[in-house]
Amino acid sequence: MHQIVDSLQQFWQFTGFANCQIVNLIMIVIGVAFITMAIVKEWEPLLLVPIGFGMIIGNIPMFPGLNVSIYEDGSVLNILYQGVRQGWYPPLIFLGIGAMTDFSALISQPRLMLIGAAAQMGIFGAYLLALTLGFAPNEAGAIGIIGGADGPTAIFLSSKLAPDLMGAIAVSAYSYMALVPVIQRPIMLALTTKKERLIKMPRPREVSQKEKVIFPIVGFIMTAFIVPSGLPLLGMLFFGNLLKESGVTRRLAETARGPLIDVVTTLIGLTVGASTQADKFLTGNSLKIFALGLLSFIIATTCGVLFVKIWNLFLKEGQKINPLIGNAGVSAVPDSARVSEVVGRESDPKNHLLMNAMAPNVAGVIGSAVAAGILLSFLG
C-alpha cells in the first residue's frame, strides 16, 4: 500500500498540475484567445489556430527531462522547430505565395511599386525606436521587420538575427497581420479627405502571358543582384511565380500553393506557438516588442498613405492615385488590399480599388524581402 502511495506521489510530480505556475496559465489563456479570435472573428484563422494551439502545447507545465519540450534537443517538437530555427520554413512558404500570387496588377501598373517601397518605412522606423529602447542592432533589426507585415519574413530574419526574440516577434507579426483592418482603417480615414477617397483609378490593363512569364525571371535577377542576402526569400517567391505562370508546370505550382504551403504553414504556426514558453515569452522585452510591432504597422500605413498624397501633388488630373491604396504597401497579402477596397467603397460604393491596391500589396512582399536581405547583410 505504501509503495502504491509512493508511486502515485511520484506520478503526481510528473503531472502538469504539480508543475503549474501562474505564467503557464496566462500563456494558455492567450493561446485560447488566439483560437477564439480565429474561429469567432475569422481573423487569419489559418495562422492563429495553429499558433494558438501551439501556445497551449508549449505551455503545458511539465517535469524537465522528459525530452518532449520544444527546447529539448532531439524531441519531436524540437526537430519540427528546426525548420523555424534554421530558417527553411519561410522560403518554402514564399514558394507557395509565389505560386498563388497573380502579379498582373503590378506588371500593368509598375509605378505603384513605389508605394510598396514607401511602406517599408515601418521596418526602419521600428528599427530606430528599438535602438532607442536599448535593443542591440541585431535585435532591433529583427523587431523592425515586423513592420514588413510579413510573417515568414519576420521568422526568417529573427531566426538569423535574434533567435531568442523570435517567438515574440513571430506572434507579434502574425497578430498585427490579423488586426490589419482594425489598425489601418482609422489611419487611412484620418489622413485622407473625402475628395481624395473618391479618386477613381482606371482598371489595370490586361497583361499578356509573355509578360507574366518574364516578370519572375527578370524580377528575381534584378532584386537578387541588388540584395543577394535576400536570395532564399526572393528566389523562392519568384520561382513559385514562374511555376504558376510558365503554364507547363501546373502540377508543381498546384503542389506549391496547395499541399506544400498548407503543411509548412501548419508546422510553422504550431512550432512558433509552442516556442512561446512562458519563461521565455513573458518578459519585459516581449511587451516592448508588441508595442514596437504596433508602432511599425502604424508607421508603415502612415508612410504609404502620405507617400501617395505627396506623389499626387506632382500628378496631372486623371493620373492621380487614390491614397486609400497607400496602406496596401505593407505586405499582408491580400488583407491590406481588401481594406483599401472596403474603405474605398464606404466613400463611393462604385469605386473598386482592389485590383489597384494589389499592385502595391505584392510590391510590399518584394520590398519587405529586399529589406530583410539588407538587414541581414548589415547585421547578420
Place this chain on the structure above:
Amino acid sequence: MNRTLKTIITLAATVFAGTALRAQNVSDLIISEVVAVPDSVVSFKDDFGQANGWIEVFNKSQGTVNFGGCFVTDDIHNLKKSSIPKGDLRTKLGPRQSAVLYASGDSRQGTFYLNFKIEKGKTIYLVSNDGKSIIDSLGVPQNLADGKAIAKFANDKKEMIFDDIHEADPTPMSINGKHGSESKSQIMAREDPHGYTLTATSVAVVFFALIILYIIYGISGEIFKGTFKRKKSGKIDDETAAAIAMALDMDDNGETYAAIAAALELYLHDTVHDNESFVLTIQDSPASEWRNKALTFRKAPRN
C-alpha cells in the same frame, strides 16, 4: 525607341563599369602580417603540412578585390619576383577578408605559394598587377623572434588605418587589433549607434530596387502594349485600293459600300479586336484536362 535603347545601354554600361572598377581596386590591399620563422611546435601549416614563413594580405575596403595577377617580392629591384596566378576564384577577397601566402620557396605548389623564403631584415612588397606600382610594404625586423609575427594593427577600425606596427603573436586569417572578433551587430552599435546611417542606406536600397523594377516593367509594358510599334500611315496601300475597286466594279449596291466603309474604318483606326493567327489547330493547352491521364505519367528516363 532609340532613345530608350540608348538609356538602357548607358545604364547597363555604367553598372558594368562600376562593378569592374570596384573589383579591380587593389590599392585597398595591405600586407597586414608577416611571419619569417614559424614556431617549431605550434605553427600555421600550409596545405602540405609544412610550416613555412607566411604573409597575410588583407582587404580593408568594403568591396571585393581580386589580387590575382599581383606580385609579391622581397627585392625592390625585382618587383615581379613571385606572381599570384590569375583565374583562381580564391584570389577574390571579400570586404575585410584576408588571405595567407606561404613563402615556401616553390610557387609551383599552388596559387598561394611564393617562390622565395622570408628572411629577417628584408622588406616584403605587394606589387600591383602592372608590375610597377607598389601597393604596400612591411619590413621584417632583424630581431623578430621566431614564432612571432610583425603585424599592422588598426587603431581606427572605421577608417581602417593600419598605422600601428609591432611584434605580436601570429593571427592568420583574422583582423589584427582589438576589434577583430566583433560581430556585425557590435560594429554597427559602435559605428552607427542611433541607426540613422543604416536606415538611410536601407531605404535608399529598397527604393532603388523597386525603381529599377518599375523602369524595367514600365518599358516592357510599353513594348507589350505596342506603344513603340510603327503607326499606320492612314493611307491605303495599292493592293487594298485595287481590291476595293474590284469590289465596287462587281456590285454597286449600298450594302457593298457600307461593308467596305466599315472594313476601312476598322483597318485604318486599328480598332480590330485582336490579331488572329489564322492557324487552326489542336494544341496542348495547359488549362485543358483533355489528356490529363497522360500528364500523370512519369516519363521514362533517357539513357
